[in-house]
Amino acid sequence: MIKIINFLGTPSREKFSLFVPIGIFLFSLGLIDVTLNSLFDVNITSFFPRGLNYFTPLIFGFLGLYYLRIEFSGNKMLDKLNININSNWFNSILTLLIIFVLIQNIPPLLNWLIIDANFVGTTKKDCSDSGACWIFIKIWFPRLMYGLYPNAELWRINTSFIMLITLVVALFYIPIKLKKYLIIFLIFVFPFIMFNLIHGGNFGLVWVETTAWGGLSLTFIISVFALILCFPIGMFLALGRRSSAPVTRYASIGFIEFWRGVPLITVLFMASVMFPMFLPDGVYMDKLFRVIIAITLFEAAYMAEVIRGGLQALPRGQYDAAKSLGMGYWRLHLLVILPQALKLVIPGIANTFLALVKDTPLILVVGLLELVGMIDMAKTNPDWLGFATEGYVFAGILFWIICFNMSRYSQRLEEKYKTDR
């Protein structure tokens, strides 16, 4: 076999000018064959027998890559190509298969997503069948972002999120001295301001009941509140689990392992149907608040494990040094241990928050409609039937952008803090 392929001699540096053109020619012949085949339905190799016909691009490409595989050819680009995608026959076949699959699938996908897609118009009739109907997303966009929140009041959600982002960004730039106060404000005061602004009912703001909240903003409302609330609980649980007192330790272990052992869906069901039974007779608590409490407790258990990781990573000397200065349990932890431990686990906290954001769409099972829930609602609207794919693709892209950037950010943090110690 090899002898037949090598009828011109082994590909080598000496015969560079002979083998490279042949290789490039055969390789591009394979590519052209696949491209014509999949995009224009033209088969230039139809004169081959049927069974062979299917494999011709692969054979051409394989031979082409074989002739191109010249070690130390002297051509920098060719060397780089050979090392990266053409190091041996197995790699060259994998390379070819991947290239062919991409050629076959990318253009139709782009066609559906962009080229044949419909952007202009206001009703379902403006959409053609060949491409995606982004009009659906355009018309429903406010609903997908804000749920059933009244249009006239949307500025309240926008303002509160802009304030939140401004404050968080400000955190990175203000002098260290003021930072402490800003963090305290952000954790203990700002949630109430934000909540009041969105919920309304006083200061001349119209009351908006929580059933109208929805869309992507609800995802963030729940995530932000749950994160802020679960943090102190998680901290106490982590300390409790490391405590030497058996009651505290076993209570913390039991709490943490219970929440970590059950799926979030059952927790949400618990919040929606079981929790009201535990409230005093006649006391009613809004479903959204019940859900936020449930998610908070659920996340607190995960947060506790993250923080415990940080506590365990601290060297014993830190405890001994603080004790030798005469510090008690609380002063030791608040002033010496926790600040260092928390700094260690910042990436872990970011990951927990990421998981939290990814988990929030689940609240749909108890009837709260965030982004995915709103799409579910929009796709069953009689005027807009049959656009489920567009909706999910849109939500997928949106969530992906958010989560991907968050995970990249937490990876960056990880690297940053790794070198610090």
Place this chain on the structure above:
Amino acid sequence: MNLGITTFLDKRPKIKKYFPQIITLLFIIFIFGYFTYNAQVNMDNRGIDFGLRFLGEEASFDISFTPFVEYDGTKPYAKAYLVGLVNTLIVAAIGIFFATILGVIIGISRLSSNYLISKISEWYIEIFRNIPLLLQLFFWYFAALRALPLPKEAINFFDIAYLSIKGLYVPRFVWTNGSVFLFSIVAAIVAIFFVFKYTRIQQEKSGRRIPAFLISLGIIIVLPLLTFLIGGVSLTFEHPELKQLSKTIYNYIGGVAIIPELMALAAALSLYTATFIAECVRAGIMGVTKGQKEAAASIGLTPGQILRLVVMPQALRIIIPPTTNQYLNLTKNSSLAAAIAYPDLVLVFAGTAMMQTGRAIEIISITMLTYLSISIAISILMNWYNKKIAIKEK
């Protein structure tokens, strides 16, 4: 008042030591007591009494997918619970199977020297890991599987399996004396276990290597084959057939129907979890230092032996604990089934059964305890395994 307690405690150091714990204990008891009291009052008001007796009552609702368990509406709630649990375990098992295969492939390709392959694996991981699982599930169920053809134009896999919007129809195995066949497989596995033990003892004694793999391959082929020849076991297939149910409605009858809910759930779970398993595999393989391979090569081991005896045992020690964690996550995530109406434990028991009986506390508690026991069982197994494979330092 406060001062009084402090001096009281200072005089009795033994009580002082336990004082915070007593307070914690009282606090926990108080909270539990308060909740129990409220629940009691609420249930009295609604005229329901706490108890598990309802499990024996007739469920009177149907479940669309009940493999392995005989079930219809006349059966008690306990049976419905069992159906739900079995369905959860089925989808978890399928998901774990495919997620492992895909995860290992992706994890290894991520380390490939081929630029295209490692890049594509990386993008696969980044894309599927960063989209909420529920969204992926909805995409497969409401968008991808709904685009399948009707039963009449079903996609035909060599006349064996048919894929249509109603699900995947595959032939059913009809066994005669199937249990004999099953026993023979169990016997073969036990025999193989002893063969491996024997070869190890022989090798330690005399250094001679017995081809244990070939022998066990023979055992597992020959023993079940014997049951066909002399054990009276036979196997026929019941093929699904296209039937006209009414003027326009066609569907397949017979065979095993894999409902689209199960397919969507299994696809979403395995594609999502595979990304995490791939990262575990990658970390494991990268965790074995180059020196280990070089050292093994220098004492004359073949590449196959290096992989089997040196690299894999060390890589597995890193890979298995986080991977088990992912299996656990997959099992917990399978509860998302409730969102697409796959009849798993949550949908059947915490959904339908709870709506009918109104026994929120009992049912949600049972559901949570079930998941909790699965989690705890797996973590106990895990700890045992970790202890077994931990590096034994002398």
